[in-house]
Amino acid sequence: MSDSGRGSAAEFTIHVPADVRRILETIEDAGYEAFVVGGCVRDCALGLPPHDWDITTSALPLDIKRLFYRTVDTGIKHGTVTVMSGNHGYEVTTYRIDGTYADGRHPDRVEFTDRLSEDLKRRDFTINAMAYSDSRGLVDLFGGREDLARKVVRCVGIPYERFGEDALRMMRAIRFCAQLGFSIDEDTYRAITDLAGNIRLVSMERVQAELTKTLLTPNPARISLYAETGLFRQILPEIDSAFDLCRREKTVRLLESLPPEKSLRYAGLLYFETPEEAERTLRRLKMDNQTIRDVKTILSARNLRIGENEADVRAAIHTYGLDSLKLIAAFDDGMTAAKEKITGFPPGRHRAHRLAIDRLMNTVISRHDPVNIRDLDITGEDLMAMGMQGRAIGEMLDRLMALVIEKPELNTKESLKGYVSRMLGHLQ
Ligand code: ATP
Numbered sequence: 239m240s241d242s243g244r245g246s247a248a249e250f251t252i253h254v255p256a257d258v259r260r261i262l263e264t265i266e267d268a269g270y271e272a273f274v275v276g277g278c279v280r281d282c283a284l285g286l287p288p289h290d291w292d293i294t295t296s297a298l299p300l301d302i303k304r305l306f307y308r309t310v311d312t313g314i315k316h317g318t319v320t321v322m323s324g325n326h327g328y329e330v331t332t333y334r335i336d337g338t339y340a341d342g343r344h345p346d347r348v349e350f351t352d353r354l355s356e357d358l359k360r361r362d363f364t365i366n367a368m369a370y371s372d373s374r375g376l377v378d379l380f381g382g383r384e385d386l387a388r389k390v391v392r393c394v395g396i397p398y399e400r401f402g403e404d405a406l407r408m409m410r411a412i413r414f415c416a417q418l419g420f421s422i423d424e425d426t427y428r429a430i431t432d433l434a435g436n437i438r439l440v441s442m443e444r445v446q447a448e449l450t451k452t453l454l455t456p457n458p459a460r461i462s463l464y465a466e467t468g469l470f471r472q473i474l475p476e477i478d479s480a481f482d483l484c485r486r487e488k489t490v491r492l493l494e495s496l497p498p499e500k501s502l503r504y505a506g507l508l509y510f511e512t513p514e515e516a517e518r519t520l521r522r523l524k525m526d527n528q529t530i531r532d533v534k535t536i537l538s539a540r541n542l543r544i545g546e547n548e549a550d551v552r553a554a555i556h557t558y559g560l561d562s563l564k565l566i567a568a569f570d571d572g573m574t575a576a577k578e579k580i581t582g583f584p585p586g587r588h589r590a591h592r593l594a595i596d597r598l599m600n601t602v603i604s605r606h607d608p609v610n611i612r613d614l615d616i617t618g619e620d621l622m623a624m625g626m627q628g629r630a631i632g633e634m635l636d637r638l639m640a641l642v643i644e645k646p647e648l649n650t651k652e653s654l655k656g657y658v659s660r661m662l663g664h665l666q
């Protein structure tokens with residue numbers, strides 16, 4: 239092995255899946271070096287299941303294509319070839335030295351190298367810069383294992399330089415803190431606070447992707463690091479105030495109390511905004527339309543109280559739809575749990591109310607009560623045949639809906655027609 243050196247922990251082993259081991263061995267048998275690297279080594283060292291296995295190698299992309307039967311040119315310019323094994327693809331990337339990252343993801347220019355140490359040096363954090371193979375053991379040149387033990391995210395090299403090359407790394411640092419429950423090393427933290435302004439160089443799509451990942455971790459409260467470091471002031475000044483002295487605890491507790499679902503966690507983050515303000519913020523973040531719709535629904539129904547009776551429950555299903563009602567209920571539970579954490583008081587009648595509504599909801603749904611216009615036992619054509627036309631038809635259907643929401647037993651063609659005739663007679 240050139241200069242990569244062996245990690246201090248010769249006893250350290252990772253259980254590499256058979257597919258991945260075969261790939262490493264094939265490359266090594268051809269005379270090159272190959273290691274699993276990055277997130278999978280970090281996660282294994284923490285005893286967590288890795289979600290992908292990335293491989294780094296001294297072999298050039300064309301060598302990899304020669305060595306394996308089925309490959310895909312995923313990012314061959316940047317040195318990455320995907321090797322297929324069964325249905326699964328593994329990214330094999332040639333050791334490289336990166337230029338700057340204009341898009342925050344791919345360096346503008348890469349240079350291949352045959353030194354593992356150079357490849358590890360370009361990686362963002364010490365905990366992400368470890369490599370491992372069964373034949374060579376752990377390669378940990380920057381104290382990654384020690385930082386895992388200390389639970390800190392620390393830059394490889396000089397933080398100012400690393401964040402200067404790629405500003406997205408500042409957000410990645412916070413994301414890994416949230417993902418792993420870590421804190422940020424002091425020098426790395428200081429560099430983020432000093433260079434926070436650089437985050438404006440990163441596209442909103444990438445900012446949003448990192449923010450979303452952070453929000454969906456088991457420690458969404460770590461998101462307050464975005465405010466503390468000054469990153470929010472740069473990218474989302476309107477959210478910054480949700481972390482000021484009086485609101486911070488509420489925001490943090492709420493985020494912690496919500497299930498890891500995108501629209502729920504974004505609604506928690508934007509709790510202090512009106513639905514319209516939240517929409518503006520999310521559009522600026524280039525959020526997808528479905529999430530924007532869901533967040534607006536959740537925020538506009540923040541204080542929705544459904545009466546504990548079947549008619550009110552049918553009306554709520556009609557107005558919001560079942561999927562949205564589930565989100566609204568989950569958000570409501572989160573708010574209640576957050577309040578409980580803050581005040582220390584039990585949530586009073588909230589649980590009983592939620593159970594009562596859930597029971598009513600089940601009854602209404604399993605009985606197939608009418609909750610939508612299409613459930614009505616009368617159609618627009620029926621109304622036309624009765625001489626109605628234009629906008630009046632839609633308005634009549636709405637009235638009939640309101641009627642059967644109150645009294646579902648009236649949802650028969652006969653009684654609805656009777657009602658319509660009486661109304662028409664009345665109007666003439
Ligand atoms: P995850 O669990 O989210 O997949 P990961 O560590 O695998 O975490 P990826 O974004 O998949 O993160 O990147 C894989 C590896 O590539 C990282 O572990 C790190 O070594 C390196 N890396 C990724 N993005 C950057 C970056 N912006 N700057 C430097 N190195 C990076």
Ligand code: MG
Pocket residue numbers: 277290
């Ligand atoms: Mg990964």
